Every structure is written in structure tokens, then in C-alpha cells.
Amino acid sequence: MERLGHHLLHFDDHYLREESSKNYGMALRAFYEICPYGRFAHLATNFAILESLPCDVQVIHIIDFDVGEGEQWPALLAVLNHRISVKLSVIHCKEVKKTRNNLCSFACSIGLSLQVEEIEMEELLLMFDRTVNENEWFVFNCMVGLPHMGEPKRRRQVLEFTRVAEKVVTSYKGIGMISYGEGFGSRLKPFSDDHLVSSHALFESLEWHFPSHLSLARTTMECLFVGPCVSLIDFVEDFEPFCGHGLRECRVSKERLMEVKEMVMKGRDEPYEIKVNGYCENEMVLEWRGTPMVRLYTWR
Template sequence: MLTNLPSVLGLEDLDPNFNIDLEEMRDWLENGDHRESDDSYYHQLSIYQEVTDTSMDVTSIIQPILNLTTQDMEINNELCTSHLAKAYGEAMANEQREFAEVIVRRINEKVSPVGEITERLLYHSFRPLNKEANDNYLKQESCKVFDAAFEAFYRLFPNGMFAHFTANSAILEAIPHDAGVLHIVDFDMGEGIQWASMIVALAQQQKLLQQFGIISQQITLKLTSIKWKNGDCIYGQAHPHLRFEETKKRLICYANCHDLKLKVEEMELQDLVSEIKKTTRRGRRREWLAFNCMWALPHMRRRRRRRHVMEFLKVAKDFLANSDSNKTSNDKNNGIITFGDGDTWEKIEDYSCFGSFFDSYQEHYRALLESMECNFHKRLAEARIAMECLFVAPFASCVALLEKWKEVKEVCEFEAGFGLKGVRLSSESLMEAKVMAREGESLYTVRD
């Protein structure tokens, strides 16, 4: 038996022997007596019922003929939700937003925060459309333990720690011995967790250099966090300035404990450029610059827009290029740029197709959920759920998804690397990175 169904549902990948007769479907929907006796049939056909309930013009989305059969067919829930997710991507690509909303409602009926990986990902992806009390409850309960969850997440998963370690190692290995000030310009300081380890490493390095008589006095560490406007992040915290003040006090106290001079400030990018130029004109060449940009790493509470990443890196590159052109043969390098990119940008095959973008987006967060599941014992499921609510849900949500898609279309010309020259880590740092990532024991691999 043949019938025409919208291929946007993504059902073409199901069993070709699964047949549905359109007239039989209508008769069945009109006859309520069979609903309780044939539950599986109801679930298989309820997608069509949802479409008709919304008074959509189904004929406008009719695609090629499909061969489907109803006998002895059981669809695994995870497989079903995967096809629905594909259907959502196709519907959005075809600008069939009403139909996409129908699919989202169907997905929300099938997913929960305690299901399999695909189910959990779709729950977090589309939960802004859920008005269930358990959504608010999970979020509220997770926020109560944010500090403990943040520390545990950062230590358990090497994504952020590895990016910070790599950047800090590159900076420490590149600092000239005669530098009086190490000035680090940070794209987004956040919780400041990257600089705690830098404080310890720099203090130890300076003490060793003093012991061997290489330097006479310790270097001063200066941290400048770029101040962005509140509307410059896709998802962020309510009071970023208050968070900065807390981070500043904590870092200064930590530096004092390690006998390291530390200055922390916040400044807009344009003001920083002017200040650096003034410093250079005064001849203070002993200030060595490091531009640090960590973006979209899993532990970060907020995500700045991609165009601000590009703006920051362009300013850093232009400044260092001008510094190199003005230096004498006796001058050493004037600075370094460190960049940690945790986003899916380079994985998108087709910038013009929402379906390709959606698939890469889902693949990225599915990999993160797989990593979390591998690192947590089943008895710690509640802790894993809390971390997923805090560190996955905000960025996997359809709200963030659509914001990101808008950004992709605006800034699709992003150039990976910006033509910057890479710096190879020392063999010692590379070995430490492999130990940190538990290479051979986890899903992670370290490559130079």
C-alpha cells in the first residue's frame, strides 16, 4: 500500500517494509475504540494527527512516496527521537516553522533528563518550550550547588583545564627573562580559574630564576579583563561586574599567598588599545604582552559573540605586528596570542544550510554528554544531571541554537587561525598534557 507523507519527518530511513495507508489512517483516527487496544499504532500515527490539528497545508510539504507497513513494528524511543530531531532540522531548513513546532511538541512528549544520551540532549535542546514544573525545579536545585559543581566539572573534564594549561605553558615559555611586567589581556576572565594555576607556576618560575641569578627581582603580573556590554553575550550571568569584583579579590589574595605582585583591572577594548600605545610611546619596553582568548569552553558560564572574538584577535594581531615592525634587532618578541576555541564553528560543512548546522551542533553536545556519562558512575546520576543542567542545557537549548545560527549567517567568513604562526609546546609540557587528559584511559587524545 502506498501513501504520500512529508519526507521532512525523516522517516525515509526507517524500515522500508513499514506501510501506512492514508485512508486507513483517517479511518483509524476517527475510530477512538482502537486507541487503547493499539497503543503502538497510535504513537506511530500521532505525528499526522498533530499536523492536521494545526490546520497546516499538508499538501505543501508532501514529498516523495514512501513504502511503510504497520505490522509487528516497534520503534525504539531513541531511534524515534533521532528521526524527529532530523525532521526538525529539515523543517527549519525549509522555513516550515509551524511544522517544526509540531515536531518539537512531539519530541517533548518522548524525552526526559534521565533517558539515554540522545533523549537527554533533546530534552535540554527544547526544554524552553516545556512549561513543566520539573524544569524549574531541576534548574533551581542545580544552581544551589553551582560552586561545587563548577569545581568538580572543571577537574573531571579536561576540556577547560587542558586549554588553560596549554595557554599558560606557552606564555611561561615565551616570557623574556628581562621582562619587568607580564601583562595578560584576557578576552573573558569569568571565574578567573585559569589564572590561579598561572600564579602558582609564575611564582615558582621566578623563584628558580632568582636562585640561579638569572634575574634580580620578580616580575609583576598584570591582568586586564576586557569589559564587554551586557548584550554582547548569547547567554550570561545577571551581574558580570559584581562577579569580576569577587574574582579580582580572590586572585589578589591568592597571589599574596604566593608572594607574587598582582594587579587586576577591567577595561573596554578600545580604551586598552589607547593605554597600550601610550605605554609603548613612553618607552616602557619591559612590559611583555600576552593576549589570551578562551571561548566556548564547556565550563564557561557565558558565551560572547563570535564577532567579538574576531575583533579581539584582530586587535591583538595588529598590535603585535606593529610592535614587531618597530623593534630593533636586539629586541625579543613583544608578545604572544593564546586562543582556546571550544565551539563547533569549523565542523559546519555548509554555512547556508540549517540542517547541516543543526547536525553539527547536536553532534558537538552529544560528544560532551558521552564524555560526562563515561566519567560518572551510575550511582552519581543526580550529580551528572545537575552538571548537565548547568553546563550543557544553557548552550544546547533552541534559544542558544537559533542565536548561534543567526551569528553563523552574519559571520560565516571566520578564518581559523587568522594567519597566526603556531608555537609548538615543549616535550615536557606535551607529556604533562597527556597525563592531564588521561590519554589511553579516556575518550581524549592529545596532539601537538
């Protein structure tokens, strides 16, 4: 709690932000491999995408709200391999050129046809002012506030993206799906009780993953990556998550649940728990000792 309080009270430390940005790439990869939050979100979502694909689809078109370093997509591309062509449209971000090059290089190495394009939010709806190809499957993917994502998107951008996704999927029945994931930071006010509880759980889980002889490495990770990310949750006042009204829920299959549990638990008795919620069981939640950390939803 003392370490958490320190980071929350120094969220405007310019020097710490600068140092964090210099080491962001390496710290992200380390955190992604150590803690299961990002891998849970990506594996569960990719599994849902594969389950949704009609057998006659020739092109899968993914519209990604926040592609980041692109860490979600190589696993999906590897599974698709030669079966299908993939088009990835990403909303404009500063790292998109590097991410595009990395993903295209990976796709080339496995012989997959991949096209990556960058679009502005304003162009999103214009993409569908045409006749939709019946052999093309659209995936609107929106991840918000996951612990590894760093600088968050603004609430207005999230709402714009999800509204367009909902409009397209409801207007053109049977052409695609929506995957929506949110971390604990996506709708919490800084210094609120819920924020403190969830941030404490994040620090506690990170400490659990580091044995005592690696305490210096854990402290470095907290100072240069986790702490600054926790303190960035001041943009989300009155944030309301996307609810998917008017869409058909995609029930979490037993196969998807077992696959994700195997990845998170690794056959051991760990303090994580995965639950399936929602009236139609389309919500999957990853908890740390009873504290919800990541929620995932899917609709068609």
C-alpha cells in the same frame, strides 16, 4: 540522545535558566574538575605562555578576553611566584569584582605582585598608543565557547579583541603573544549535524566520568549546567575563528604536549586523544572518541 534532545528543545525554559544561574559557581567547579576540557585549555595555554617569556622580562601583562571565574590564572601565578610582576587587564564582565578579589587574595598568599584592572573593549587599543616598555611581555588571551564557560560572548566582541591583539603584536615585534582557544560551541549552529555530534560527545563524556551509582549527580549536572550551556549556542552563526594571518606560529613543544597528556590521560587508557595539527604545528586539539572538543592556537 533523548536527554540531549530534551535540552535542545527546552533551551528557552526560563525556570531552568534561573535555577542554573543559582548553582552556576558550584556546578562550574565540579564540571571543571570532572571533565578535562577547561583544564586542558588552561594548562596548555599557561605552558605556552611560560615557554614564550623572554629571560629579561620584568612584567607580564595579560589581557584576558573572558576571565570568567578566573580559574585559568592561579596555576600560572603559582609558577611565576617571585620571578616577575603580573598585571591582568580583563574585559568588563559582571563577575569581575569577585574574580579580582579572589585572584588578588591568592597572589598575596604566595607573595606575588599582581595588579588587576577592568577595561572596556573600546579602551583596549588606546592602551598601546604609547611607547611600549621593552621589559613588559604582553599576552592576549581569548577563550571562546569552552563547555564550562556558560553564557557566551558575542561574535562581534571576539572579532574586535582578536583584531586588536593581531594589530598590536604585528606592530610591535617581539613584545608578546596571542593564545586563542575555542570549544566545539564556538562556531556551530544549533540543531546542525555537527552541533548534535559534538553535544552528544559532551554528554557521553560526562556520563563516562560518573560511575553508575552517581547517576543522580550526573543528571543534576546535566540539567542545571551542561544542558543550559549546550542550548546557549545560538549566537554563533557564520562565526569564523581567528586565523592569525601575518603572525608567527608558536610550535607545540614536546614538553608541553607530554605535560598536557599526563594531565588528561593520567596514565590510563582513556577515550580522549590529544593531537597536534597545523602546518607549523601550533594547533593542539583535544578529542573525545574522535570528536574535536577543544582547539588551541598560539602565535607571536
